[in-house]
Amino acid sequence: MIGGIDQQLYQLINGLSGRSWFLDALAGLALDSAIFKAGVIGAAFVFAWYHGRSDAELARARRVLMVTFSAALIVVAISKTLSHEIVEPRPYVEAQKVEYLQDGKLVEAPRWQHRVPLEGTGRNKARALAHGTIGDGHMGAFPSDQAAFYLTIAFGIFLASRRAGAVALAWALVVTLSSRILSGAHSPWQVIAGGLIGLAVLLPLVWFSGRFLRRPFDVVVGWSFRWPGLAAALVFQAAFEITETLEGIHQVAGFALDVVRTVA
């Protein structure tokens, strides 16, 4: 049922692809350029950090944003683990001949209709696949970790500041995530599932932190008022990592893991 609706929705959105160089190039930019993909979401995060009518409002917003960033880390870990385990390729892969192992048998799946973009990463990936090259993670696209990450951040910003959150949510949906569907990187359901996982982690964490972790967060928020320069530097780092989809943190963590493995 969901699969059928998902395919129809996918064809509706991806059907816009391969018709206009400008639209495809714009979608490619949203895939490849960190500043275009998520610069607005990072900026909204910074805006929400500094925007508040009173110190109490500001303190609440900062607590929510800190929880949001932590939740986003958890959400990415969950969605990456799930996508590694669940066999569901990206839609542009499902346009090829695919046989799935189901109940001990290989069953050929109906091919998805997919329009190849005229420009950008979506076109390059489709061409590479035709030559037998497929990127890491392209066989496990459920749920979308980008959707999980950006929707968690955007929802979190929305909880901290309605105005900044509305902008972040709109950008995440219209630019960041629609471009992924347009280019064949994800189906709508893969994106929605990512968002649902984000909400399922974020909302309880925000509630829990407001109810049981008020004091430690108040201490940290107090520091951010006392040392605004240091706080600004850290918020810049957070916004930078949001824009880069945690790539810097991922690389540093990978290096640390390599060091531990080498020493051990």
Next chain:
Amino acid sequence: MKRLLPLLCLLASGCGNDREGAIVFTDPAWSASVVAASENGFSAPDGIVPTAAGIVMADEGDGTIRLWKGTAKVLLDKKSGIETPEDIVVDPSGTIYFTDDDAGGLWRLAPDGKAQKLALELKSTEALALAADGTLLVGDGKAHGIFAVSPDGAVTPFLSGITKPESLAFDDQGNLYIADNQENVLYLRTAEGRLLRLIDGRDGFSPESIAWADGALFVTDSADGKLFRYTPTKGLETIALFSGRLSHVSGVAGDGKGGLYVTVQDRFHPGHGFLLKLKRTPSSRA
């Protein structure tokens, strides 16, 4: 985590969690079927040789040599001293030879069931090929070379400087292909003795097992989950990409009818595996 999957996937009636693995065919003329799985009496096979009596398997998962034809028959097990059998050949008399990267040596299993370990000085044997003159070529991952072993066990160096000779195959002209899955190189040693690095430093290429069949070299890549076809005229072409439980594609052998047998070691269930058959529709690629 895996036990939570069904729960999490309700998020998810459409998440496709009944799919345990997939094969994407970049050449749609090919198709695959599951011939057998571990439930049918084997573990996680690596090298295979189709014979008139059935498919002889070097079953790496539980250290066994098996003959499979609908049901599996154990020909040799760990009691004989073998540990992780890797590559396997059968000579015209029906004698089975196989390598073992943990136990080392070249193992001979005669048709009467008598087993013998030859070439004791080879400590981590992997690749194996039978030359037309009856010489056995054995790759040793610790000695980083290939050795010629006579049927009575005499060892002489054949080729040095191959970091991890994982698999060997002769073509119809007597050229020898060598797969090194540590340096990720496919070598060709011509019948005249020239050594060429045919494919070297290519992203997404780590040759695991190779087999010459129907005028082409077929190459499995368990690190990247791929099956390739190589011909001197067309170069390296990807046939299929394997994922999920099927991603560790291991051994490969021609079925003598234009198709292939491929073994897969289950990525999620150690000690389990699959025997797949791949065939190509006749009207497809020449």
